[in-house]
Amino acid sequence: MRFIENAKNYLELSLVDSGKEKCIPLKGVFFHPRDYYLFHYVIAGKGVLELNNHKYELSKGQIFMIPPLTEARYYPASSNPWTYLWVGFSGANVEEYLKICSLSINQPIFNDDKNLTFKTIFERIESHGYERGFSDLTSLGYTYILIQEMINHLGREKKISTIAQHTYMAMEFIKNNYKVQISVSDIASSLGVNVNYLANIFKKVAGISPKEYLTKTRMEKAGILLRTNRYKIKEVAEEVGYPNQLHFSSQFRKYYHCSPSEFALKGEKENERSE
Secondary structure, three states, X not given: OHHHHHHHHOOOOEEEEEEEEEOOOOOOEEEOOOOOEEEEEEEEOEEEEEEOOEEEEEEOOEEEEEOXXXXXXXXXXXXXXXXXXXXXXXXXXXXXXXXXXXXXXXXXXXXXXXXXXXXXXXXXXXXXXXXXXXXXXXXXXXXXXXXXXXXHHXXXXXXXXXXXXXXXXXXXXXXXXXXXXXXHHHHHHHHOOOHHHHHHHHHHHHOOOHHHHHHHHHHHHHHHHHHOOOOOHHHHHHHOOOOOHHHXXXXXXXXXXXXXXXXXXXXXXXXXXXX
C-alpha cells in the first residue's frame, strides 16, 4: 500500500536497510542520494569517505553518516581494505535527534572508543533485519537503542550543554503527552524552567518553537491516523489532543494546506492505485 511507503514521512523512526560487506581492494562506491540516513560502522580494515568536499580516512571502530539526499563516495584502502556494517533509517524526528548529537554533513564521523557498544547494536540490527525483515519490532527496537546510545555517547564526548539536554527533555515530554491538552507552560514546568527560557533554547537547538514542535507532532500523528481511513475526524482530533474538532481542522489545514477529509480521501485514492 502507498500509505506504508509514505509512512517514513510521519513515523518517529523507521528502519529501512541494513547489511554487512567485506570489501575488496579499490572497490569504490558512489552513493546515489537516498531519502534516509545511512550509518556505516567500520569493523575491520581501513577506507576513505568523500562527502561535502571533505575527505575522511577511516579505520576500525569509526562510524560515518551519510545524510538523506546527499551524494557521497567511499572506498576501501588498497591494503587492509575495510569491512563494515551499515544501517539505514528515517523518521520524522531523526534530524532533531542528530542535532542533539551534533552530527551533520559537516561533522559526519564519530568513534566507538573501543568499547564495542555500537558494533554490538549494528550487528543485532543487521542479523534481526536479515532474519525477520526491517519491519520486525526487535530490529526497530535496536534502532531506537542505537540513537539513544549516540545521544549518550556523544553527550559524554562533546559535553552536550544543558541547553541541548533541556531541549531533548522537552521533546520527550511533548512526544509522551501530545494526546492531552498541554501548553508550553506545562512543558517548561516539567523541566523546572520558565517559558521564555524554554522558547529561546528550543528555537536555537531545534529550529522551531516548542509550540510549533507540539503542533508538528500532533499533525504528523493525525496524518497517520487519517490515512488509515479507520477513524472519524472527531476521533482523530481527540486522539491528538484537540477536543474541539473545528480548532483541529483549522490547525490541520494550516499545516497540510488541505482539510482533514481531503487528506484522508487523497490517502484512500493512493492506496487504491497501489493495490
